[in-house]
Amino acid sequence: MPANLPPEAKAKLARYSEARSIEEKIRALEEFLSVAPKHKGAENLLLWARRRLAELREELEAERRKRRSVGGGGPRIFFEKEGAGQVVVVGPPNAGKSLLVHRLTGARTRVADYPFSTTQPQPGMLRYQDIYFQLIDTPPLTREAPQYASRVAGLARNADAVIVVVSLEDDPVRQYEEVRDLLAEHGVLIERPRGTVRVERGGATGVEVVLRGRILDGTVSDVERLLASYRIYRARVLIEGEVTLDDVEMAIFRSTVWRPTIVLANKVDLPGARDAYRRIYDYLAARREKSVWLLPVSARTGLNLDRVGELVFRRLNIVRVYTKQPNGEPSRTPLVLPRGSTVLDVARRIHSDLAEYFLYARVWGPSAKYPGEKVGPDHVVEDGDVVEIHARR
Ligand SMILES: Nc1nc2c(ncn2[C@@H]2O[C@H](COP(=O)(O)OP(=O)(O)OP(=O)(O)O)[C@@H](O)[C@H]2O)c(=O)[nH]1
Ligand SMILES: [Mg+2]
Numbered sequence: 050m051p052a053n054l055p056p057e058a059k060a061k062l063a064r065y066s067e068a069r070s071i072e073e074k075i076r077a078l079e080e081f082l083s084v085a086p087k088h089k090g091a092e093n094l095l096l097w098a099r100r101r102l103a104e105l106r107e108e109l110e111a112e113r114r115k116r117r118s119v120g121g122g123g124p125r126i127f128f129e130k131e132g133a134g135q136v137v138v139v140g141p142p143n144a145g146k147s148l149l150v151h152r153l154t155g156a157r158t159r160v161a162d163y164p165f166s167t168t169q170p171q172p173g174m175l176r177y178q179d180i181y182f183q184l185i186d187t188p189p190l191t192r193e194a195p196q197y198a199s200r201v202a203g204l205a206r207n208a209d210a211v212i213v214v215v216s217l218e219d220d221p222v223r224q225y226e227e228v229r230d231l232l233a234e235h236g237v238l239i240e241r242p243r244g245t246v247r248v249e250r251g252g253a254t255g256v257e258v259v260l261r262g263r264i265l266d267g268t269v270s271d272v273e274r275l276l277a278s279y280r281i282y283r284a285r286v287l288i289e290g291e292v293t294l295d296d297v298e299m300a301i302f303r304s305t306v307w308r309p310t311i312v313l314a315n316k317v318d319l320p321g322a323r324d325a326y327r328r329i330y331d332y333l334a335a336r337r338e339k340s341v342w343l344l345p346v347s348a349r350t351g352l353n354l355d356r357v358g359e360l361v362f363r364r365l366n367i368v369r370v371y372t373k374q375p376n377g378e379p380s381r382t383p384l385v386l387p388r389g390s391t392v393l394d395v396a397r398r399i400h401s402d403l404a405e406y407f408l409y410a411r412v413w414g415p416s417a418k419y420p421g422e423k424v425g426p427d428h429v430v431e432d433g434d435v436v437e438i439h440a441r442r
Contacts, residue, residue, distance in 0.1 A: 412434055
């Protein structure tokens with residue numbers, strides 16, 4: 050159920066979402082926390098507000114540092130995406146993240162036999178057949194030292210997929226749960242949720258609720274009332290799958306994202322690792338839709354490292370398409386598109402004019418009934434297709 054906050058508390062939250070500067074946001078959240086009720090219904094919002102406040106204070110501090118050090122930027126928060134997908138590698142201290150990223154990409158990560166050796170994210174490129182994925186090694190995620198959590202979660206939010214590294218040295222289920230929960234507290238889910246809500250502010254015409262699913266404990270008018278109670282009168286609310294009004298209320302203040310995730314159970318070379326692997330295997334197999342994938346590996350012996358690229362490729366749900374000119378050779382480097390893309394999407398990727406003047410395409414490969422099949426704009430491409438676009442001149 051929604052938090053049923055008193056009007057005073059709601060007004061403070063409304064101030065928070067209207068605030069422009071970090072300082073204003075901090076003040077609004079502080080005031081909210083001082084008047085918010087402590088009852089059970091408000092728990093989620095309170096948790097969020099405390100965490101958000103901590104993040105904002107960090108941001109403010111970082112900004113001040115940046116202003117002080119002329120020309121010298123602070124730590125990097127995001128990495129420009131490179132290759133066919135960006136995958137952030139997270140996990141508890143000493144799990145073997147840095148050695149894995151090093152073995153998979155050749156990047157010069159910092160590996161050490163003690164925890165907390167990595168303090169800065171470090172990218173590297175993993176080759177899979179004719180494409181590359183960008184892996185990012187990160188500092189450890191743990192409740193005992195949560196100082197990196199918001200930064201690592203930020204990297205995960207920005208990435209296309211997540212690799213969670215757990216160590217089979219000790220209980221992998223406990224490690225997995227801790228990492229999952231820490232990320233979730235920062236709005237990044239690694240298990241596919243039953244539903245998602247996105248609230249986009251603004252627009253001209255009132256509150257529009259786009260319902261591609263179900264509100265479990267209310268109606269569309271409840272959603273409108275909920276938004277109005279936060280003084281939001283113009284917005285688009287996109288609901289997919291099954292959600293509660295509580296989810297809608299959280300989504301007003303923070304967007305939650307799901308990132309497809311692979312768990313690498315590392316150090317399978319160690320004695321006792323088989324039993325530990327069994328535990329994480331059974332645990333993940335029992336979870337909803339098996340929405341997290343699992344692979345046992347050893348960064349030390351190299352076992353199964355050659356399978357990571359393919360797993361990432363499948364997890365990203367992408368396809369490779371090779372374009373060609375009439376009478377020419379197919380390109381060597383593919384275009385990478387989301388699975389389900391059409392030949393028109395391919396045309397758009399090459400040039401917007403090509404999409405606008407699109408006539409038809411010829412396709413060779415998995416999606417073609419016969420080599421060189423002539424297809425219309427809606428034809429869905431598959432991995433390995435060769436596509437030749439024909440457009441009006
Ligand atoms: N036996 C064994 N040891 C491993 C394996 N992978 C990593 N290690 C060792 O585990 C220790 C930690 O490795 P790192 O790669 O530094 O671990 P990390 O997860 O990056 O650690 P933090 O940066 O502190 O979070 C090092 O001594 C590695 O040599 C493995 O597959 N098997
Ligand atoms: Mg490390």
